Amino acid sequence: MSEHRRRTSPSASGRLLRNALLIVLALWTLAPLLLLIVLSLSRNWYAPAVWPSVWTGEHWGRLVAAASSQREALLTSVALATLTALLACLLALPFGRLIAQSRGWPRRWAAAMAFAPVAVPPIALATGMHFSLLKIGLAGHFGGVLVAHIIPAAGYLTLFFLGAFSAYDLRIEEEARTLGATRGAVWRRITLPILRAPIGDALALAFLISWAQVPLTLLIGGGLVRTLPIDVFAAIRAGDDARAASGSILLIVPALLAIAGVRVAVRRTGVVGL
Amino acid sequence: MGFLATRRRPAATSRVRTRTGMLRAQTFVCAMVVAAISMGACTRDTRATSTSSELRVMTWSAIESSARGQTVTMRMWRGDQSINQFMDTWVAPHLASEFGITLRTVEGQGPEIVNALLLERNARANGTADLVWINGETFSNLRREKLLFGPWADRVPSAALLDSASPIIMRDFEQELGGLELPWGTVQAALIYDTLRTPNPPRSFDELARWIHAHPGRFTHDQAFTGVTFLKELMYALNGGVSKFQGGFNEPIYTQASAKVWQWLDNTRNDFWREGRTYPAGVAELHRLFANGEVDFTMSNNQNEVITKVRQGILPPSSRALVLRDGTIANAHYLGIPASAPHAAAAMVVANFLLSPEAQYEKQRPEVWADGTVLRTSSLSPDWQRKFGALALEANAILSDTLSKYARPEIAPQYHERLNADWRARIRDTPNR
Amino acid sequence: MTHSRRALAVGVVLVLPVVVGFAYALLGATDVIGGLGQPPGLARIQRVLSEAAVWRGTAWAMWVAVASTTLAALLAVVLSLVYDGTSRTDRLARALMNVPLAFPHLVAAAVGLLVLGQSGMLARILMFAGVIADSAHMPELVSDRFGVGVIVALTWKEAPFLLLINAAVLSGHGRGYQEVARTHGASRWQVLQRVTWPLLWRGMSPALVAVAVFAFGSYETMVLLAPSNPLALPLLTAERYVDPALARRNDAFVLAVLSMVIGLIAVAVYERLRSRIEDVGHV
Numbered sequence: 001m002s003e004h005r006r007r008t009s010p011s012a013s014g015r016l017l018r019n020a021l022l023i024v025l026a027l028w029t030l031a032p033l034l035l036l037i038v039l040s041l042s043r044n045w046y047a048p049a050v051w052p053s054v055w056t057g058e059h060w061g062r063l064v065a066a067a068s069s070q071r072e073a074l075l076t077s078v079a080l081a082t083l084t085a086l087l088a089c090l091l092a093l094p095f096g097r098l099i100a101q102s103r104g105w106p107r108r109w110a111a112a113m114a115f116a117p118v119a120v121p122p123i124a125l126a127t128g129m130h131f132s133l134l135k136i137g138l139a140g141h142f143g144g145v146l147v148a149h150i151i152p153a154a155g156y157l158t159l160f161f162l163g164a165f166s167a168y169d170l171r172i173e174e175e176a177r178t179l180g181a182t183r184g185a186v187w188r189r190i191t192l193p194i195l196r197a198p199i200g201d202a203l204a205l206a207f208l209i210s211w212a213q214v215p216l217t218l219l220i221g222g223g224l225v226r227t228l229p230i231d232v233f234a235a236i237r238a239g240d241d242a243r244a245a246s247g248s249i250l251l252i253v254p255a256l257l258a259i260a261g262v263r264v265a266v267r268r269t270g271v272v273g274l
Numbered sequence: 275m276g277f278l279a280t281r282r283r284p285a286a287t288s289r290v291r292t293r294t295g296m297l298r299a300q301t302f303v304c305a306m307v308v309a310a311i312s313m314g315a316c317t318r319d320t321r322a323t324s325t326s327s328e329l330r331v332m333t334w335s336a337i338e339s340s341a342r343g344q345t346v347t348m349r350m351w352r353g354d355q356s357i358n359q360f361m362d363t364w365v366a367p368h369l370a371s372e373f374g375i376t377l378r379t380v381e382g383q384g385p386e387i388v389n390a391l392l393l394e395r396n397a398r399a400n401g402t403a404d405l406v407w408i409n410g411e412t413f414s415n416l417r418r419e420k421l422l423f424g425p426w427a428d429r430v431p432s433a434a435l436l437d438s439a440s441p442i443i444m445r446d447f448e449q450e451l452g453g454l455e456l457p458w459g460t461v462q463a464a465l466i467y468d469t470l471r472t473p474n475p476p477r478s479f480d481e482l483a484r485w486i487h488a489h490p491g492r493f494t495h496d497q498a499f500t501g502v503t504f505l506k507e508l509m510y511a512l513n514g515g516v517s518k519f520q521g522g523f524n525e526p527i528y529t530q531a532s533a534k535v536w537q538w539l540d541n542t543r544n545d546f547w548r549e550g551r552t553y554p555a556g557v558a559e560l561h562r563l564f565a566n567g568e569v570d571f572t573m574s575n576n577q578n579e580v581i582t583k584v585r586q587g588i589l590p591p592s593s594r595a596l597v598l599r600d601g602t603i604a605n606a607h608y609l610g611i612p613a614s615a616p617h618a619a620a621a622m623v624v625a626n627f628l629l630s631p632e633a634q635y636e637k638q639r640p641e642v643w644a645d646g647t648v649l650r651t652s653s654l655s656p657d658w659q660r661k662f663g664a665l666a667l668e669a670n671a672i673l674s675d676t677l678s679k680y681a682r683p684e685i686a687p688q689y690h691e692r693l694n695a696d697w698r699a700r701i702r703d704t705p706n707r
Numbered sequence: 708m709t710h711s712r713r714a715l716a717v718g719v720v721l722v723l724p725v726v727v728g729f730a731y732a733l734l735g736a737t738d739v740i741g742g743l744g745q746p747p748g749l750a751r752i753q754r755v756l757s758e759a760a761v762w763r764g765t766a767w768a769m770w771v772a773v774a775s776t777t778l779a780a781l782l783a784v785v786l787s788l789v790y791d792g793t794s795r796t797d798r799l800a801r802a803l804m805n806v807p808l809a810f811p812h813l814v815a816a817a818v819g820l821l822v823l824g825q826s827g828m829l830a831r832i833l834m835f836a837g838v839i840a841d842s843a844h845m846p847e848l849v850s851d852r853f854g855v856g857v858i859v860a861l862t863w864k865e866a867p868f869l870l871l872i873n874a875a876v877l878s879g880h881g882r883g884y885q886e887v888a889r890t891h892g893a894s895r896w897q898v899l900q901r902v903t904w905p906l907l908w909r910g911m912s913p914a915l916v917a918v919a920v921f922a923f924g925s926y927e928t929m930v931l932l933a934p935s936n937p938l939a940l941p942l943l944t945a946e947r948y949v950d951p952a953l954a955r956r957n958d959a960f961v962l963a964v965l966s967m968v969i970g971l972i973a974v975a976v977y978e979r980l981r982s983r984i985e986d987v988g989h990v
Binding site for chain 2: 135222
Binding site: 021 | 731
């Protein structure tokens with residue numbers, strides 16, 4: 001195979017083109033983050049100034065102030081996303097496994113039903129769900145928003161675990177049980193070790209789904225549950241671009257950390273990403 | 275045979291084991307989900323909501339003491355950092371230390387508040403908001419749908435300090451308050467321009483039209499409340515003033531008057547920003563266009579917003595406000611209590627505090643919100659009179675004589691609703707010729 | 708319970724919120740709930756679905772969804788073919804393309820506004836370089852009829868996903884098929900045409916549907932970057948939901964039902980494509 005590679009190694013001009021394209025790619029992907037960082041440190045940065053004239057740390061200082069609504073929004077988001085990740089994973093793992101064990105049209109129908117909450121436009125889903133959540137008293141509360149976040153996350157993760165379990169041979173577990181292993185031992189010694197990586201990736205995926213969520217939180221939370229994306233959204237709509245920039249960076253950095261897992265996850269199982 | 279037998283049994287057993295294992299796992303998961311949700315579900319205050327009649331019988335000190343330890347959820351527009359800071363860093367701590375009330379402010383603009391309360395009622399859900407910041411058509415809609423608590427506003431001690439002679443304060447879009455809402459502040463609409471870019475701004479709608487033709491693409495208005503207020507002022511100007519529209523909504527008068535508005539717009543919109551094909555969603559988006567030099571005018575319902583926005587760094591320091599000689603709309607904004615409010619008594623205490631000279635003064639300070647007071651300053655103590663008087667001398671503010679000379683009152687809310695709906699249908703959603 | 712029954716039970720649990728949401732939206736659309744004086748019936752549905760603005764908004768959202776998905780797919784295919792090796796350049800390119808994944812759609816849209824606006828960063832750089840005289844000469848890229856800003860923001864966000872799918876496809880059996888073709892004497896172009904492209908296309912097709920339907924319903928991107936006319940369907944739905952004229956509020960439920968129907972059609976298409984991959988075996 002390496003022989004083959006050497007025979008078809010790129011020419012000098014081909015390499016130059018690839019490197020040039022790489023620079024364009026770097027600009028395309030990194031310039032937005034750079035812009036946000038500069039914006040979060042600036043003040044009165046209007047057109048046509050290409051660079052801010054006034055630099056300030058006030059937008060970041062706001063985060064550590066005594067009463068910081070931005071910091072509270074951050075904490076709410078962390079709590080929501082963590083709980084969504086855990087609960088969605090707990091639901092989706094057995095669900096995905098069950099669908100993976102079926103065949104034919106029930107399998108297809110089940111997979112389609114799992115995808116439905118993800119595919120339906122969130123605004124439409126939320127206007128319908130809002131009413132039922134109101135009736136059971138969850139709308140406008142953390143619990144209601146949590147339910148709203150778990151719904152697409154569980155559907156998404158079920159498809160993810162369906163992919164993971166399709167590659168996983170359940171007969172290994174049956175063999176172990178034939179040899180006398182208890183259910184718990186099978187779970188601990190066989191299933192979990194094999195699934196540890198996909199489970200970690202699934203947690204990261206579900207975390208990201210909740211972390212970046214806007215329309216469901218807006219409608220179900222009704223302004224009473226304020227997450228960091230909502231805070232950023234409100235800042236943009238209020239024209240407070242610098243606050244939006246600092247909030248955005250707070251959203252991006254943890255996500256970048258979680259991405260490491262997602263990248264491996266999708267490559268391994270070939271499931272559709274966010 | 276023996277071999278086959280041993281092979282068969284384990285498979286069956288494992289199937290049974292798998293099934294019960296699955297069931298147990300799923301029950302556990304469902305239990306956890308329910309537990310997590312109920313953890314996050316509200317810890318609803320189980321004290322009974324005092325009805326309006328109960329509150330009428332209680333003395334004010336009884337109301338104040340019953341309010342101690344409660345949390346008041348206030349739905350207000352949170353699109354302005356200055357206002358948010360006033361509420362979160364001055365009002366809330368004062369309420370906590372003086373009255374033992376925890377104030378929680380949440381986002382909610384007029385139509386959103388109406389929608390939320392209607393949905394809550396349709397779903398027969400418990401109310402969440404105790405205090406709402408409203409005016410105009412929002413008040414009209416809430417009152418018509420009987421979503422407001424009260425009458426309560428006349429019971430509040432600070433109400434005695436209100437400037438009850440002012441028609442701007444005591445009538446909300448020509449509606450009687452009926453004790454269902456309490457005045458909180460007054461503002462007057464104004465245009466905002468940049469002294470560096472536009473040293474000689476137009477002073478009337480006629481001059482504005484000429485200016486727009488001379489500077490194509492440099493003017494527009496927003497789609498929301500401020501934009502519709504602008505259209506209303508235009509309607510006054512093109513129809514000889516406000517007097518024709520007073521005394522309730524009149525369909526033929528509206529049709530005839532608005533026709534002139536559409537005509538003015540049709541004549542000018544081709545020289546609007548983006549040739550009038552698209553409009554900024556709200557006034558904040560318009561501010562951004564103005565600050566970045568895409569348009570030369572922005573507007574506000576509050577003549578002093580330019581002061582706070584310059585301080586926040588959202589508008590350039592050379593921005594100034596101006597009122598057109600055809601008159602601009604002066605109105606008030608109010609506090610209401612939803613009928614489903616879980617803490618109505620505490621809400622009344624909060625409203626009373628917001629109306630106190632202390633809170634009204636702080637609110638009017640240019641470093642804070644620069645929002646006009648609704649109190650009759652002449653009947654306050656000499657100390658307060660001096661303080662309020664000093665506020666009027668802010669450098670960049672429009673002189674109050676100028677303001678009152680060009681102040682025009684609001685008219686019935688249906689005019690606002692119709693202008694809003696018809697503008698969308700006839701102008702925004704119709705391509706210009 | 709058999710495997711089939713259990714699988715279907717799982718599906719029912721997961722789809723239940725959608726069913727409930729659809730049911731309530733339908734109740735609102737027919738004025739059974741919250742009609743505010745209007746009697747229950749199909750009148751509202753008829754009125755709303757006969758409004759030109761509704762279909763313009765739906766068509767516009769579909770245009771944006773198709774355009775951004777196509778561009779994202781093109782970008783993903785080009786990048787996965789150019790940087791498919793293990794050299795440092797290849798790994799760096801793939802690592803860079805992970806960055807947009809960390810951005811919420813909202814932030815990507817906000818950056819789009821700041822960069823592509825008529826007085827945005829791109830305009831300022833062009834003014835600085837003397838290419839344009841002032842912001843008025845900058846072409847309209849946000850709040851414009853063709854949704855350029857929306858399309859760019861969505862493409863920026865979605866291309867990395869499709870790139871990941873392509874990487875998964877190529878790292879599976881794909882590499883093997885390519886090698887076999889080469890040893891049988893196929894030229895590079897023939898391999899690309901007959902082996903690589905069909906593989907990628909088959910592996911990507913469910914993802915394309917998912918990306919397109921997500922773009923179609925993408926509220927936060929459109930609220931910042933889309934024009935007011937034609938008003939995209941998600942924006943129109945939100946506008947009617949809080950309409951000051953209370954009688955029009957239930958229109959939002961009609962639009963929600965419409966959006967959900969489109970979403971469910973996408974689900975059906977997605978599932979057909981996904982199962983086709985499974986039937987053939989891992990790609």
